[in-house]
Amino acid sequence: MVQTSPADVRADAPTPENNPPEAAPATFSIKSVSKVFATKTQRTEALQDINLDISEGETVSLIGRSGCGKSTLLRIMAGLLPPTEGNVYVSGKPLWKGHAVESGVLEQLGVVFQEPHLFPWFDITDNIALPLKLRGVGKTERRRRATELADLVGLGDFLKSYPRELSGGMRQRVAIARALSRDPELLLMDEPFGALDALTREKMNLELQRITQATEATVVFVTHDIAEAVFIGDRVVQLTPRPGRIQSIVEVRLDRPRPLDVQATEAFGSTVRDLRHALESEES
Numbered sequence: 001m002v003q004t005s006p007a008d009v010r011a012d013a014p015t016p017e018n019n020p021p022e023a024a025p026a027t028f029s030i031k032s033v034s035k036v037f038a039t040k041t042q043r044t045e046a047l048q049d050i051n052l053d054i055s056e057g058e059t060v061s062l063i064g065r066s067g068c069g070k071s072t073l074l075r076i077m078a079g080l081l082p083p084t085e086g087n088v089y090v091s092g093k094p095l096w097k098g099h100a101v102e103s104g105v106l107e108q109l110g111v112v113f114q115e116p117h118l119f120p121w122f123d124i125t126d127n128i129a130l131p132l133k134l135r136g137v138g139k140t141e142r143r144r145r146a147t148e149l150a151d152l153v154g155l156g157d158f159l160k161s162y163p164r165e166l167s168g169g170m171r172q173r174v175a176i177a178r179a180l181s182r183d184p185e186l187l188l189m190d191e192p193f194g195a196l197d198a199l200t201r202e203k204m205n206l207e208l209q210r211i212t213q214a215t216e217a218t219v220v221f222v223t224h225d226i227a228e229a230v231f232i233g234d235r236v237v238q239l240t241p242r243p244g245r246i247q248s249i250v251e252v253r254l255d256r257p258r259p260l261d262v263q264a265t266e267a268f269g270s271t272v273r274d275l276r277h278a279l280e281s282e283e284s
């Protein structure tokens with residue numbers, strides 16, 4: 001496990017001025033991103049000078065206290081919310097042009113939220129294939145791809161079912177399959193398993209690991225749960241309380257695929273302990 005102090009992280013951090021991103025320095029590159037929410041009566045500095053490079057195929061977990069800006073950062077990365085300063089680069093290409101997003105770059109992203117947001121009147125095939133339909137992909141190809149993805153997330157027998165006929169974990173797997181339908185290079189997940197019970201959540205953690213290994217997707221995964229962050233992540237990035245800045249980056253040196261039993265190992269336990277102490281030390 002390698003722990004980087006905030007000073008180390010920030011001293012090395014490139015800025016757009018001193019180190020413009022090369023053609024494809026990383027699948028995802030966050031450069032000097034800050035976010036201020038301002039109304040007539042209130043100004044909230046949510047994020048301050050975030051710099052982070054995420055490599056191809058890497059899974060990064062994002063943790064921090066409630067309100068520290070995790071979702072804000074994810075929404076900026078997903079093209080849903082413009083940064084106040086800085087930019088996000090997908091394989092070297094800027095995502096934001098002022099307040100507008102570069103739609104070509106957006107094509108490479110898939111997003112999964114805490115709620116699956118499925119269409120109740122569509123069956124599972126049509127829910128999974130919706131992004132392809134919006135893109136003008138023909139029916140035969142849509143069905144082929146939806147079947148393949150349903151198999152990947154373990155729902156091959158439920159293609160004709162409707163969301164109301166599935167459990168919470170199954171619905172969330174449909175949302176993951178839908179996000180994967182366009183072959184995104186990058187998967188952004190905001191507490192995707194937060195609403196699930198502990199056992200289903202563990203199963204979903206295993207599923208996600210299997211899926212990301214099969215697809216080689218690069219993943220950013222927001223969670224409140226330190227153990228989940230360690231289990232899922234190749235690195236765990238911890239944000240400070242508002243304004244969110246990078247407090248530490250912890251590398252998780254555990255082989256993959258990781259079985260659930262890895263959580264009983266000393267290596268896993270000590271990584272979780274270090275992160276917990278770092279979170280607690282913010283309070284003192």
Ligand SMILES: Nc1ncnc2c1ncn2[C@@H]1O[C@H](COP(=O)(O)OP(=O)(O)OP(=O)(O)O)[C@@H](O)[C@H]1O
Binds near residue numbers: 065072
């Ligand atoms: N649209 C908005 N307008 C004004 N303030 C906002 C908006 N969205 C978020 N904020 C503020 O930005 C800060 C960060 O919020 P954000 O939702 O990113 O935190 P979070 O770390 O994801 O929290 P949680 O873990 O509770 O989901 C909070 O203080 C929040 O009140």
